[in-house]
Amino acid sequence: MxxxxxxxxxxxxxxxxxxxxxxxxxxxxxxxxxxTPATVFHNDLMMFFAFFLQSETNNSHHPYCVRVNSTEIFNGKRTRRPDVLVMTLTQKKGLGNQPDILHEPCLLVIEIVSPTCRSVDTVEKRQEYAEFGIPEYWIVDFLLGTFSVLSLVNGTYIEKVYREGDRIASDIFPSISLSMNQVMASI
Known part of the structure; x- marks a missing residue:
């Protein structure tokens, strides 16, 4: 609204x-x-991804920082607050004691599709994140049971859709082992 x-x-x-x-x-x-405030289910999914990615970051020694629904990105016209965001430690340090808003692309954003905001999460944000230059965008749609990984190639997202037991592939986290079944079983 x-x-x-x-x-x-x-x-x-x-x-x-x-x-x-x-x-x-x-x-x-x-x-x-x-x-709109998130549902309990939505919050549980955000926390799952945050803990999962933070564990992967720690285990793989990636110089990344994982944020849950707090850091905004600003493209010069509008802000967005992704459900989960992964930025570099350099980006985090660059924020200092300023508002928690990135003015340059982070590495990864994750949006959990809300039934009331389906087109925002799957269409509007896809276009905005691509224009902003975010290399990877995950869309988790628990109603459809799909997990999409969108990789930015020449300014356009190439989408790979995963279902059930399919293991996702990520350029940002190349060693992860994660499926939609694991995500759903965790909550």
């Missing part, structure tokens, strides 16, 4: 925006977009 303010706000105003509620927003070219 987009919240229309009396005046369009700037990105700098967004960074310190406070309306006295617990609502979370994304910035969309001067307007605020309310972020």
């Amino acid at each position: 987009t919240v229309t303010t009396a005046q369009r706000i700037t990105f700098e105003e967004y960074l310190s925006y406070e309306d006295g509620t617990d609502k979370r927003y994304e910035f969309n070219d001067g307007e605020l977009v309310v972020i």
Whole structure:
């Protein structure tokens, strides 16, 4: 849901925006977009991926940082707060004590498809993340039982869809062993 303010706000105003509620927003070219709270199931999936990827990062000694629904990415017009995001440690250090917003592509984003936001998660964000240059985008659709890994090639995502016991392949995490069955069994 987009919240229309009396005046369009700037990105700098967004960074310190406070309306006295617990609502979370994304910035969309001067307007605020309310972020719907996640379901328990959605939160469980986010935490599974965060723990799984953090374990993989630690075991493989990747210089990565895993974030759950906290770091935003800003493409110059709008922000997005992916369910799970993987950035480099250099990117994390570069944030310092600034707002937790990346202005350059992270390595990987994961979106868990919400039934009420299906087209946002699978169409809008796909286009935005590709334009922003995010190398890998995972779409987890528990209603369809699919796990898609999208790899950016020449500005366009090439999608590979996995089901049930299929082991996914990731360029960012080449040694992982993960299937949709494992994901579903974990929650």
